Amino acid sequence: MKPLNLTALLLFLGGVVWAFTLSDRAVREVQDFYFSAVSPFLKSGSQMETRARNFLTETRHSKEVEVELGAIRTELGRLHIIESRYRDLEIENGRLRHALNYKKNTHFDVVPAQVIRRQPTTWWQTVDIDAGQSSGIGTQLAVLSNEGLVGKIDRIYGGQNRSSVLLLTDEKCQVSARVEGSTEVGILSGQRGRFDGSPLLRLRFLSADAKLQPGQRVFTTGRGGIFQPNIPLGTIDSVKKGALDSEALVRPSVNFSDLSTVFVVIAGDS
Amino acid sequence: MLSSLEIHKLIVIRYSFITLLLLLASFVVQQFLPAFTGFYQSRILLVLLVFLCAAVTVGQPTMLMLAFVGGFFWDAHCGIGPHGGDPEVYTQQVESLRFGYSILLFAAMGLLMQGIQPLFRRGKWQFSAYLSGVAIFLYLAAEYAIINFVRGDFVLSKATLMQMLFTSLLTMLFSPFIFWLLFRIAKLCQHSINPDAGRRRQHAHRNQ
Numbered sequence: 001m002k003p004l005n006l007t008a009l010l011l012f013l014g015g016v017v018w019a020f021t022l023s024d025r026a027v028r029e030v031q032d033f034y035f036s037a038v039s040p041f042l043k044s045g046s047q048m049e050t051r052a053r054n055f056l057t058e059t060r061h062s063k064e065v066e067v068e069l070g071a072i073r074t075e076l077g078r079l080h081i082i083e084s085r086y087r088d089l090e091i092e093n094g095r096l097r098h099a100l101n102y103k104k105n106t107h108f109d110v111v112p113a114q115v116i117r118r119q120p121t122t123w124w125q126t127v128d129i130d131a132g133q134s135s136g137i138g139t140q141l142a143v144l145s146n147e148g149l150v151g152k153i154d155r156i157y158g159g160q161n162r163s164s165v166l167l168l169t170d171e172k173c174q175v176s177a178r179v180e181g182s183t184e185v186g187i188l189s190g191q192r193g194r195f196d197g198s199p200l201l202r203l204r205f206l207s208a209d210a211k212l213q214p215g216q217r218v219f220t221t222g223r224g225g226i227f228q229p230n231i232p233l234g235t236i237d238s239v240k241k242g243a244l245d246s247e248a249l250v251r252p253s254v255n256f257s258d259l260s261t262v263f264v265v266i267a268g269d270s
Numbered sequence: 271m272l273s274s275l276e277i278h279k280l281i282v283i284r285y286s287f288i289t290l291l292l293l294l295a296s297f298v299v300q301q302f303l304p305a306f307t308g309f310y311q312s313r314i315l316l317v318l319l320v321f322l323c324a325a326v327t328v329g330q331p332t333m334l335m336l337a338f339v340g341g342f343f344w345d346a347h348c349g350i351g352p353h354g355g356d357p358e359v360y361t362q363q364v365e366s367l368r369f370g371y372s373i374l375l376f377a378a379m380g381l382l383m384q385g386i387q388p389l390f391r392r393g394k395w396q397f398s399a400y401l402s403g404v405a406i407f408l409y410l411a412a413e414y415a416i417i418n419f420v421r422g423d424f425v426l427s428k429a430t431l432m433q434m435l436f437t438s439l440l441t442m443l444f445s446p447f448i449f450w451l452l453f454r455i456a457k458l459c460q461h462s463i464n465p466d467a468g469r470r471r472q473h474a475h476r477n478q
Binding site: 004005007008009011012015016019020022024027028030031033034035038041042045117118119120121122123124126139140152154155166171172174176187189191192193194223224225226257 | 362
């Protein structure tokens with residue numbers, strides 16, 4: 001082997017050992033550096049996309065937009081009424097809890113965000129949303145849609161108002177879950193290599209004699225420190241009994257192929 | 271006055287540097303390449319393609335340097351965070367891949383590409399283009415095998431296999447463009463990345 005090749009090989013192996021021994025914090029710093037370096041390009045790309053979308057919106061038929069606007073105004077009025085009623089109930093509930101010496105926090109703040117990018121990596125089930133550090137978002141926060149739990153915040157992009165959401169359909173996103181109408185509690189997660197339109201989730205570590213029926217609803221337990229309790233996760237699809245424990249397949253309540261607006265829970269009941 | 275050997279070295283360094291910049295630029299373009307949902311979530315792995323095409327045009331030291339930079343930033347691009355949550359509740363946490371594994375996979379695929387460097391030097395770049403598709407498939411298969419090894423339970427669905435296949439095919443289709451780009455860069459640097467082909471052409475010309 002030529003001396004230059006040998007030197008290059010030794011330097012390369014040294015570099016590999018250095019990279020393998022980087023701490024989690026150092027890896028985060030490397031990722032922050034990487035995403036801040038590409039952020040100017042992402043910002044320009046996002047601006048171009050917004051301009052293109054605006055152009056397409058403007059060219060839509062004005063009558064169609066007018067009808068849509070009317071419907072939205074009606075819906076907004078209805079929601080205003082519901083919201084004011086909800087606020088009244090929240091205040092009343094707070095007062096009653098206080099009277100009963102409840103120490104529980106009734107605050108439930110969410111930040112709305114739009115999904116701006118789907119599946120940016122090959123193997124992990126993630127989406128990027130247009131809300132980040134400046135919106136008060138941090139890592140390990142629950143992300144919901146109006147149908148149920150979507151996932152959790154995995155990464156905040158440094159220098160940009162964006163973050164990455166690890167979806168419930170990913171194997172790494174584990175949620176402590178309970179089955180409605182039973183005492184069964186287990187850990188819900190996605191399945192490896194299943195990323196088609198409606199992938200089923202795995203509910204593991206149920207008791208060996210779990211008496212569950214298809215259609216029973218599954219909710220978060222609130223244990224584990226990440227997800228608030230009673231968030232809908234899905235419904236039981238089938239149950240497979242084992243010698244030591246049982247496992248159920250759960251159909252998610254969220255349609256992951258049609259995600260657009262999500263809500264990040266920045267403070268809630270725990 | 272510089273000798274011809276020193277001039278050649280400078281040209282090679284200039285070409286290697288521009289190749290490195292091209293690899294870094296591919297990271298930016300990669301951000302805008304979405305997954306094709308209709309094709310089993312397959313995608314164009316531009317970074318890997320640029321690396322594989324460049325690997326066949328450079329010497330081993332430069333290939334290792336490109337593998338290190340490419341693998342290092344690829345892991346920064348793809349890495350996911352720690353599990354989080356209470357370990358008493360989540361007792362069986364799912365492992366992530368160790369940061370830096372891509373450097374070794376990039377280098378392995380780079381060495382595979384350099385295996386047919388003699389053919390490329392003779393001007394037969396088409397073989398390298400086909401091999402880039404094979405190398406991407408092997409890369410994805412190795413990556414998936416590592417995930418299975420780290421997490422346990424070997425699971426290989428038809429969808430995963432099709433995803434790897436379509437990703438390799440789609441990415442390979444772009445290899446002629448990357449080779450064209452590398453030939454243009456080499457020409458601008460006055461560097462020949464397939465010198466044997468040039469000599470053969472000159473020899474054939476003299477015989478005529």
